[in-house]
Amino acid sequence: MIVVGGGVIGLSTALVLAESGARVRVWAREPAERTTSAVAGALWWPYRIEPEPLVGAWALESLVVYEELAARPEETGVRLVEGVHQGMRLDGLGAWAARVPGLRAGDEGLRARLPLIDMPVHLAWLRQRLLEASGSVEERTVTDLAAVPAPVVVNCTGLGARALVPDPAVRPVRGQLVVVENPGVTTWFTSVEHSSDASTYFFPQPGGLILGGTAEDDAWTPTPDPAVAAEIVARCAAVRPEIAGARVLAHRVGLRPVRDAVRLERQPLPDGRLLIHNYGHGGAGVTVAWGCAREASRLARPAG
Template identity: 80%
Template sequence: MERESSDEVIVVGGGIAGLTTAVVLAESGRRVRVWTREPAERTTSAVAGGLWWPYRIEPEPLVGAWALESLVVYEELADRPEETGVRLVEGVHEGTRLDGLGDWAGRVPGLRTVADGLAARVPVIDMPVHLAWLRERFAKAGGTVEVREVTDLAAVPARAVVNCTGLGARALVPDPGVRPVRGQLVVVENPGITTWYTSVAHSSDTSTYFIPQPDGLLLGGTAEEDAWSLEPDPAIAAGIVARCAAVRPEIAGARVLAHRVGLRPARHAVRLERQALPGGRTLVHNYGHGGAGITVAWGCAREAAGLAGV
């Protein structure tokens, strides 16, 4: 067992929630280490579509505040897209109505009603670039990332531990309320599409969306509850391409570059709270972000840092 450090925080989990929380803690002056079971590029965050928008995450009043706080940060980061991976991109949420959203929506700059839904210019995040940038920013603040598995949160040798393990929290906490919502994507050579598009029925296990990224056009998607398979399903992939091509016919002939699958860490509500550990130590939980870990990352990270004593 390592010796406990009185001023150190250990963040468990190296995806978007863990790295963002670690950055906030380290830049506040704390000594911070990230312990992660796998490198950031192998986490669910790395295969996310990267569009800023609350999706499959509760409770909405809190989510709205976290999302807006994160939006401000991403808007600033969009000034340096090659470095941060963040760009501001126009697009349309077809079938979405302003009166069907919470108060937060009225505070999204430029969000407006159009004939077929809502249009906005919001952050689109190239996740591999952004995760690498976060890791570098964390290192510059004095933090370190270690690939190591945690089997007991209470045994982590730090005065403050922050649990950002996403779906891993199901077994680690344990919290059976954390469940996978499987998302499958197809990446195609972009035929010249510069705007994003979504058409999502929250009660359905399929949706239609495309998001332009530097490495291709991301097509989606699925939201299969309690599905654990990380293997791309060819039939599902064909359906995704067909649905997207029905909106933009030029997608039909686009060359397929890759197939991706990620498991969103869904929960009835985000768990962001402090728990006492023996010996006066603190455990902070920051998980259960569903399909919106990117969208709420900075708002949740700052609240988690506050709970950890910053």
């Protein structure tokens, strides 16, 4: 069995398959630390991902896993951190929200203690756990999914599926971030204006305070824009003034693989082999990774 794609979706899927007894290889175009997953914030929350009824179940299944992993934050990269979604209301969310422990309404918005994932550490942990389960990771560029030599091929290529499938329904939503020295912020914050491509959020990670952000539809530019970076810092500093003087450590850009609906399904190939699609997770790949991985594993089992 070969999983194509080495981001959080690909590695999580490969791990679930390997720990269920399958012989699994991951073929990835680039190392995990250079994927969009590595750039992610990465707060557990269903953001820019559809369809909501399925997403809610996948997200809740993943939440249980992250809550367990948070017992070993240095190893897994997962911590439970308090924060607020400013301006958000419970009645504006799907049925899944009622099952999120501790999610509550406050004066500013919705408060919760949610998984916040240090993605470089988490991706390295996923890879190591996969290797311990006798899986492997290889840098390979795939140009034809049907030519991948395995009885079951799992397509976890994210935005790459646009050209590889091909599936023009997958499109990039560009996110720009700024990483600064943390001036003492210990809680996360989000304020999303859905009518604008600009939002305000900050996530305290071990390597610095991550500031955001943007959500620019159909934007392919991987280079950070200095003017946008300055606007991001200013918006975050309006919430926490101490951010204004924080030293900038890095600028990051990620292209979220958005689709009108996640594609998670079986596709029989003409030669009798099986292709499983698991892509189009938008800005919530981390949020649904484990739920989608388990569903992909079920789809990979022989029919009957």
